[in-house]
Amino acid sequence: EDKVVQSxxxxxxxxxxxxxxxxxxxxxxxxxLLWYKQEKKAPTFLFMLTSSGIEKKSGRLSxxxxxxxxxxxxxxxxxxxxxxxxxxxxxxxSGGGAxxxxxxxxxxxxxxx
Amino acid sequence: xxxxxxKPSRDICQRGTSLTIQCQxxxxxxxxxxxxxxxxxxxxxIATANQGSEATYESGFVIDKFPISRPNLTFSTLTVSNMSPxxxxxxxxxxxxxxxxxxxxxxxxxxxxx
Numbered sequence: 077e078d079k080v081v082q083s084x085x086x087x088x089x090x091x092x093x094x095x096x097x098x099x100x101x102x103x104x105x106x107x108x109l110l111w112y113k114q115e116k117k118a119p120t121f122l123f124m125l126t127s128s129g130i131e132k133k134s135g136r137l138s139x140x141x142x143x144x145x146x147x148x149x150x151x152x153x154x155x156x157x158x159x160x161x162x163x164x165x166x167x168x169x170s171g172g173g174a175x176x177x178x179x180x181x182x183x184x185x186x187x188x189x
Numbered sequence: 190x191x192x193x194x195x196k197p198s199r200d201i202c203q204r205g206t207s208l209t210i211q212c213q214x215x216x217x218x219x220x221x222x223x224x225x226x227x228x229x230x231x232x233x234x235i236a237t238a239n240q241g242s243e244a245t246y247e248s249g250f251v252i253d254k255f256p257i258s259r260p261n262l263t264f265s266t267l268t269v270s271n272m273s274p275x276x277x278x279x280x281x282x283x284x285x286x287x288x289x290x291x292x293x294x295x296x297x298x299x300x301x302x303x
Binding site: 108110112117118119120121124126164166176177178179180181182 | 190193222224230231232233234237247281283289291292293294295296297
């Protein structure tokens with residue numbers, strides 16, 4: 077059975093700080109790792125990672141995957157109050173159903189003004 | 190990316206009744222999925238909705254309780270049958286356009302059972 081562990085589970089920082097969110101995983105037949113941002117409604121897709129060591133970047137957000145150590149990090153620089161959300165890490169592997177995702181519990185990030 | 194619409198967005202139901210949730214995608218997709226998010230929890234996969242055949246259910250979920258239909262490449266339904274308060278959750282539909290593409294989610298259906 078696939079497993080995803082995120083840390084920390086919650087984090088409170090001030091606007092302008094940089095945060096690093098962690099995701100470790102155990103998966104059968106790894107295909108990809110995905111990061112999502114969830115505010116009040118549906119998870120919004122951020123990144124999909126399939127190869128080790130290649131950083132993906134979108135504005136102030138970036139993410140990287142280490143397939144040897146089985147983890148990924150999500151970095152957010154110069155945080156803003158609009159970054160407050162739950163950040164979900166998920167893996168796509170054959171242990172999570174034919175093609176379904178296995179999610180971690182999420183990191184609840186709060187950015188204080 | 191595909192736009193995914195779910196309805197209803199929320200409902201309050203009586204114990205013992207059933208509710209069908211609809212999921213519509215604005216383009217043809219290869220895979221569609223249904224997830225449940227219980228209060229304060231993360232997402233758990235219920236089943237993969239297979240076009241033209243029976244859905245593939247995850248351990249702990251059965252067809253009698255969560256029948257799923259997928260008549261074509263853009264539409265699926267999930268029925269929550271004989272509801273009890275433990276079924277109070279957000280139910281989310283997702284879709285993926287290709288094997289190496291990410292899953293995108295609908296806005297979810299918030300279901301409360303009294």
